[in-house]
Amino acid sequence: MAKAIGVDIGGTGIKAGIVDLTHGTMASDRVRVPTPEGASPQDVLTAVQTVLQKLEVADSTLPLGVAFPAIVKRGKTLSAANVSKEWLDFDAERFFRDGLQRNIIFVNDADAAGVAEARHGAARDVPGLTLMTTLGTGIGSSFLYNGVLVPNSELGHLNFREYDSVERWAATSARERENLTWVEWAGRLQEFYSHIEFLFSPDLFVVGGGVSKNADDFLPLLELRTPIVPAIHRNNSGIIGAASLAGD
Ligand code: BGC
Numbered sequence: 001m002a003k004a005i006g007v008d009i010g011g012t013g014i015k016a017g018i019v020d021l022t023h024g025t026m027a028s029d030r031v032r033v034p035t036p037e038g039a040s041p042q043d044v045l046t047a048v049q050t051v052l053q054k055l056e057v058a059d060s061t062l063p064l065g066v067a068f069p070a071i072v073k074r075g076k077t078l079s080a081a082n083v084s085k086e087w088l089d090f091d092a093e094r095f096f097r098d099g100l101q102r103n104i105i106f107v108n109d110a111d112a113a114g115v116a117e118a119r120h121g122a123a124r125d126v127p128g129l130t131l132m133t134t135l136g137t138g139i140g141s142s143f144l145y146n147g148v149l150v151p152n153s154e155l156g157h158l159n160f161r162e163y164d165s166v167e168r169w170a171a172t173s174a175r176e177r178e179n180l181t182w183v184e185w186a187g188r189l190q191e192f193y194s195h196i197e198f199l200f201s202p203d204l205f206v207v208g209g210g211v212s213k214n215a216d217d218f219l220p221l222l223e224l225r226t227p228i229v230p231a232i233h234r235n236n237s238g239i240i241g242a243a244s245l246a247g248d
Pocket of ligand 1: 068069070071079081082108109110111134136137138139140141154156157167
């Protein structure tokens, strides 16, 4: 069985697992450590070393993919919305390769999640445009056209009303911070998804992030022309996608 390791660095937790690349499923338990306060590169590297030790793969030669909540172009992180500004214009792939003493690939977290759902999940064999969104600390997005990733869309940073980024108003973190009911939050999601539906006319929306396990509480409240479904791999999509890309 071909295997690889996926690490998904989020705003609150760093999660990792070994992935069965043939089936796109977890081949180990998921391990998690909290994201260090401030999320500086050095602290995040140390935390990733800890998850790899917990997974007992720190010395293995399995391919390793790391998903991160920023624009990632040719291994460099070019944005830093919910992490330390040290990540701006930072050669993250090289930093992790040197720090972990192994080859790695570094990728945007929502793009990784989208790849997992396109290859092995809710967007598998879907023709046309799938728009994956992840609802968490921020809002991540991933464009897949006939299963091919178009990387580094950043729909969570669309300007909206007085917000420079719609994620400040509509992400899971906004629901928690403002104690919104499902109905209230769904009202915000309605505006977000209607807007991006108008802009891009997708064929399918896939919704990931931790809250996808509560999909029944809010997805049925949305009225869209486009089908909208939860990510099959729920909050493991980032791990599975990062590992899949590392295994390519
Ligand atoms: C970041 C994206 C990321 C998303 C979800 C946003 O704030 O800009 O790169 O995909 O959060 O983590």
